[in-house]
Amino acid sequence: MKITSQFDSGNIEVISATDPADIRLAIRKDNQSDFYQWFHFRLNTPHIEAHTIKITNVNGSAYPDGWKDYQAVASYDRENWFRVDTEYNGKELVITHYPEAESIYFAYFAPYSYEQHLDLLQQAHLHDRCQLVELGDTLDGRDMSLLVIGEPAEGKRNIWITARQHPGETMAEWFVEGLLDRLLDDEDAVARSLLDEAVFYVVPNMNPDGSVRGHLRTNAIGVNLNREWQTPSMEKSPEVYLVREKMMQVGVDMYLDVHGDENIPYNFLAGSEGVPCFDERMSALEQSFRAALLTASPEFQNEHGYEVDAPGKANLTVASNWVAEQFNCLAFTLEMPFKDNDKLPDELYGWSDVRSMKFGRDSLTAILAVAGSLR
Structure with a gap:
């Protein structure tokens, strides 16, 4: 029996793996950081029996409440990810599964590999409406890639989408894949209407280094990118x-920063009510977009989410707050669950890669509903 995580986005440390009934593991911390929660590993086993996998250090993880009612995902082919029996006992995460093949992968959520990321960029930029722009290099020397969809022209809105500032939140890049698939569909009326009046600037992965390293929340040197927006540095x-410089160059009329939330089992938006420039116009735009997204997707809801910031008290180091204040525009953090969407539960798959993609597609209908009012 062997357990390994020596692959793209892999993360696990083996404590003991000799008895199928008592496999003991631990999640590795992000480099130069105390954050940890993401795991991704492969089990190779000759044993035809139930396996009990105990991840022993989850009570000290970044979001220990996130393990309550959580079910791990598993896959035999790394394409179809399904939920497996999982229990949190307050100290350990206990995964119980009877493998149907000698090799099986387990993960915190359906992974989105760097190879998939490169494929997504390549396939998108082959479309004649899409340009691939390399903004510069990460600390590990990877490309910071931007997709520009549509023809810039006077009067067109500039709509920005960024995803996966926190690399373990892979549902964010699945969301972007669904959004891009629809946006680049020449026969889709919503996409064609949007590109008549807007240009999309899409960063599918804001944190490629952390993604490959198997981090939950930080970049190569342990920096939480979603607390860097006031004073970022190349160091x-x-x-x-790099993304902020491009925003300053072209402008922003609407911004969605796509994330995943460990604790809250719903899809929701966090607005910019607490930024100093927030006014009646921005409030009306927020309400319009929320209403449009409710209509566009039954996966969305407005009852559950984060507490609203008091006026003038927003944290301007956070991407959506900084963008809202800098450009006086509509800006949201969009959150999806690691668990299930309790509004529409699915016992076998929970919230999933496929549902994230469909939610991304549906979001374009809501963007179209407010695009004409962004200026």
């Missing part, structure tokens, strides 16, 4: 610095 946070 600590080139990912934010």
